[in-house]
Amino acid sequence: MQPVLLSTQVFASGSFQNFLDQMRSFESGIDPAKASFYQQNLDNPVYNYAQVTAPGEIVRNPVTGSMVSEPTTIREFFTKLGVISLYNETATDQAAMFRQMQYNSLNAWGFIGYQLGEAVLISAGYYSPRQVQDGADLLDSYYIFMPDSTWANGVKQARSEIPGSGGNYIMATDTNLWLGDFVGKNDVNSFNDLRVPDKQEVVIRDVMRFNYAVMSELLAKANMTWAQALAKSWPGTDDLGNPVTVQATMSGLLAAAHLRGAWGTADLLINNNITCDELGTCITTYIRKFGGFDTIFDTPANDVNSGSPYNETLSAGQGNDTVYLGGGQNLLQLNQSVGAVTTVKDFVVGSDRILLRGWTGGAPLANLVVSDGPNGAVLTFASQSLVLENISASAVLANTSSVIASGNIYPIAWSGTSTVSNFNPLADQIRGTAGIDFKHLKAFQENGNLFIGTQAADGGIYSWIQLTGLNRSQVNPDMFVDVTGSYSRLQYTVVLNYPSWGWGQAKTVDYFVAADTVLNFSAFPYTFADFKLTQDGTTAVLSLTGAAAGDTKTLRLLNTQIADLTAANFFGVKGGSFADITIDDPSNAVFFTVTASVSGAGGTISPSGAVQVQENADQLFTITPSTGYQIQSILVNGVAQPVSSSFNLLDVAANQSLVVTFEPGSSSGCVPAAWSATTVYRGNDKVSYQGFEYTAKWWTQGDTPGEAGVWTKGAACQ
Numbered sequence: 001m002q003p004v005l006l007s008t009q010v011f012a013s014g015s016f017q018n019f020l021d022q023m024r025s026f027e028s029g030i031d032p033a034k035a036s037f038y039q040q041n042l043d044n045p046v047y048n049y050a051q052v053t054a055p056g057e058i059v060r061n062p063v064t065g066s067m068v069s070e071p072t073t074i075r076e077f078f079t080k081l082g083v084i085s086l087y088n089e090t091a092t093d094q095a096a097m098f099r100q101m102q103y104n105s106l107n108a109w110g111f112i113g114y115q116l117g118e119a120v121l122i123s124a125g126y127y128s129p130r131q132v133q134d135g136a137d138l139l140d141s142y143y144i145f146m147p148d149s150t151w152a153n154g155v156k157q158a159r160s161e162i163p164g165s166g167g168n169y170i171m172a173t174d175t176n177l178w179l180g181d182f183v184g185k186n187d188v189n190s191f192n193d194l195r196v197p198d199k200q201e202v203v204i205r206d207v208m209r210f211n212y213a214v215m216s217e218l219l220a221k222a223n224m225t226w227a228q229a230l231a232k233s234w235p236g237t238d239d240l241g242n243p244v245t246v247q248a249t250m251s252g253l254l255a256a257a258h259l260r261g262a263w264g265t266a267d268l269l270i271n272n273n274i275t276c277d278e279l280g281t282c283i284t285t286y287i288r289k290f291g292g293f294d295t296i297f298d299t300p301a302n303d304v305n306s307g308s309p310y311n312e313t314l315s316a317g318q319g320n321d322t323v324y325l326g327g328g329q330n331l332l333q334l335n336q337s338v339g340a341v342t343t344v345k346d347f348v349v350g351s352d353r354i355l356l357r358g359w360t361g362g363a364p365l366a367n368l369v370v371s372d373g374p375n376g377a378v379l380t381f382a383s384q385s386l387v388l389e390n391i392s393a394s395a396v397l398a399n400t401s402s403v404i405a406s407g408n409i410y411p412i413a414w415s416g417t418s419t420v421s422n423f424n425p426l427a428d429q430i431r432g433t434a435g436i437d438f439k440h441l442k443a444f445q446e447n448g449n450l451f452i453g454t455q456a457a458d459g460g461i462y463s464w465i466q467l468t469g470l471n472r473s474q475v476n477p478d479m480f481v482d483v484t485g486s487y488s489r490l491q492y493t494v495v496l497n498y499p500s501w502g503w504g505q506a507k508t509v510d511y512f513v514a515a516d517t518v519l520n521f522s523a524f525p526y527t528f529a530d531f532k533l534t535q536d537g538t539t540a541v542l543s544l545t546g547a548a549a550g551d552t553k554t555l556r557l558l559n560t561q562i563a564d565l566t567a568a569n570f571f572g573v574k575g576g577s578f579a580d581i582t583i584d585d586p587s588n589a590v591f592f593t594v595t596a597s598v599s600g601a602g603g604t605i606s607p608s609g610a611v612q613v614q615e616n617a618d619q620l621f622t623i624t625p626s627t628g629y630q631i632q633s634i635l636v637n638g639v640a641q642p643v644s645s646s647f648n649l650l651d652v653a654a655n656q657s658l659v660v661t662f663e664p665g666s667s668s669g670c671v672p673a674a675w676s677a678t679t680v681y682r683g684n685d686k687v688s689y690q691g692f693e694y695t696a697k698w699w700t701q702g703d704t705p706g707e708a709g710v711w712t713k714g715a716a717c718q
Contacts, residue, residue: 017308017326019251019293020114020204023258026289027115028105029081032098038074039089045071049108055082056110058175065151065174067108081105103197110143110176112194114204115258117176118142123214124206125438125477125487126188129180132171134159141171142180145277150174168437183488185477201310205296208254209313212297214262215253215269217482222270227300229253229269236284244288250295252287259286298335316342317384325352333357334386336364343375343387349395354379354386354404355427365406370396379404409481412436414454415463423467425474430465432483439489441480442520445472445511446500453495459522459572461495472511492516493571496555497523504552505698506618506683512557514564519555522572529576533562534584536614540565545582552651553699590615594649594656602629602662613652620684621647623660632663642673646686677702686714 025031037046049072051059059068078084083101091097103113111117119142121127129142141157150158151174160172178191186202193199219229229248236246246252248269257265260275260283267273268283276282294306298315305316307326316323317335323344325332330352334342336359344354356364364382371378376389377396386404388396396403407427410420414436420428430452432441442461444451450471453464477487494509496519501507519542532545540560544551567578594611598604603625613619623645625631634641636658641647649658675687681696687705688694693714694705705711 014293015306015308015324015326016251016294016296017306019255019290019295020201020308022293023255023290024102024114027111027258028102028113029077029107030083030098030101030105032095035094035098038087042074042089045073045076047072047074047077049077049080052080052108055080055106056108056175058108060148060151060174062154063152064148065153065155066148081107099197103200104195108175110178112191113200114207116194116200116203116207118178118180119144120207120210120258120261121203123484124203124210126182126185126203126206127180128183128488129170132157134171137169139169139171141173141177143173143176144170146172185487198310201308205310205312207258208296211254211257211262211265213482215257215266218263218266219269222266224270225300230299230301232269232272234268234272234274234284234287236282236288238288246284246288247291248287249291249293250297250299251293252289252291254295254297255286255290256283259283331355334384336360336382336384338383341385341387343389345389347388347391349391349399349403353402356381356404356406357427357429358409359406363406365404368400368404370400410465412441412452412454412465413463414456417464417466419466419468421468423470425470425476425479428479429481430479430483431481436482437484437489438480438487439491441483441490442493442495442518443472443475443490444493444495446495446509448510450475451495455493459520461493461520491518493518493520494555495520500698501553501555502698504680504682506554506556507698508556508558510558512560514560514566514569517569518571519569520571521574524572525574527575528570528573528578528580531580532582532584533565534614535562536617592652592655594619594652594658596621596658597660599659599661602626602664603631603660605658605660613649616651616653619649619652621649621658623647625662628664629662630665632661635659635661642676642679644673644686646672648682648685650682675705677704 048069051068051070053059060066061068072080075084078087083104086097086101086104088097106112107115118127118129122129122142129140131138132141139159144160144162146158146160155174157171157173159169162168162170182189182191182193186199188194188199188203194203216226219226230250232248234246236244238244253265256268259277259281264275264283274282274284294304296305296307296312296314298305298318298321300318302319303316303321305314305321306324307314307328307330309327311328311330312326313331313333314323314325315333315335317340318337320340321342323332323342325344325346332344332352332354334354334356359382361382368379368381370393372393373387376387377391377393379386379388379396405427407424407429409429409431410418411431411433413433436454440454442453442455444453448469448471450467451464452467453461455461472492480487492513494512494517526548530544530546530548532543534541534543538559540557540562542555542557544553562583570578591612591614594613596605596608596611603623606622611619623631623634631643631645634643634647636649637656649656672686672688672693675689675694680699680701681687683696683698685696686693689705694711695714697710697712700708700710703710706713
């Protein structure tokens, strides 16, 4: 997307940062090497560039939709890019001036700096597009490349299918309008943040990682290896029009993906389809111009991979690779290749990390050996070696897990469930399949476990991965791979269905945030009029009312105020509006007094004394015998109840008395009462059965402990 001007410059290969610097000079249209040229032609029309009404606002032919170009001086060119105010031909530090101009350059199509656009920032997780209504559909709206004829007759937006998305449509715009929202990833909170050099450098790295991952996936689907891809070449021309052979290299392909997208670059590799951008710059031109640089990505060859002063995620290990991390805090993902030796030149213990992710053959670090070699620490594992130059073995052994760790990759699909124990959110990943976008993923926390699921078209969640022992505060973008779209679209939900929220069951949600969590009622026939909300201290309690009130189930949302709930928190409700919910105002609530006491000595009951219980609520009491005593009886209003260490007084509708009596004796054996097939048990009720304690997960009657999933087996009776 450069101005039309012949140049004989061919960039020399170098480090990854050299590659980025050269590409930014080309992409932004601001080349520090042309400082004298700029001064000499400040008011000479040496370029032929697009007409704009303002930076990023192109003028198109009203009939054909094509770009309208015109002779352009350097002063006009800088004005069209929105950087004329930054240019000073007598600046003492011209390098700093041109660098600032590069990051602020906004071309005629609204691409900024490295020619970053809305689409790629959505993919890299930085940007959430605005949405527009198209008939019955609510579509994302942003710029993607389309033929100029699309914009004929003054058309500014058009419904379009995203290439390679398998039927995902958007409302495409004729330029990048930047009307969506920045999600705050890496502290990029606005369009102006993109103009900050350090922030744009972080963004371009994430963009390239995304493009590399997409290309890798598409090559794998086509049964093509990276070795085969990098062996390819195409006919092309140099800057003077002379015929040349364009050889694929990793840096060239990364640049090509930035020009024509990862899908367009994969199409070139798989089908030899050469495409060009809005100004006729072809994909092979980028491969030629930016070929042969070091990158941060591994290939099957013996590579030199180089980072930069910025935080990087690099990969190596398929050959005998040499890695220069370059400063910053770095993650080196080591690939599996028997016999390979990887040498890291500038590893910093406590800052940099080595990660083995998705290796086959079990635990690759099970037989890790760390020793001192002639150049530094030598780590040997799984028939592979790693040399950390100028690092001692003792420094590695002092905290091995912070230096090197292994992780696994777990696929998630549209159907099927699985459970993963010991998931490490800093090393393991969830891999998306079959076109899964972050907008399809839902996360929910239940009973101390984290669930990541995919939501089907009917709103139901039938597939998920259960991550045992994790909570939603541990969820982070690095946990996901091959999931498209913005991480900000991942939503938190509470999945409600008959097994998890059955008849009469009291369910507690231990992590609910009204601002971003949705209650999913897709499995039920409820309308808003069937719901009642009651504030119980800091807990919002949802129950059923009206025709549905026979089902006494409740849903308790801890640390939630009713006033914070809106219709957006309710998904899959079958009718009505949020205003139809019955709100139980705590100021008008009816309370009853339950007088709990101990007759004589021998133990305690908690809570005790005059306990205030809201009408129709339950109240749990804990009964604890003293040493040498056991529970003799529990009387409610003079009526004997089953002996148990915990007693739940249900549906309090009047003042009541609860009296506990103890007697001398051993409290050995099972404290909870024995299970009875005819007794109704609710969530958290305890029973004893065949020498073990069991706790009910939800409402149950007649389900035998140890055989039915409703019961959680506890410790053996003492």
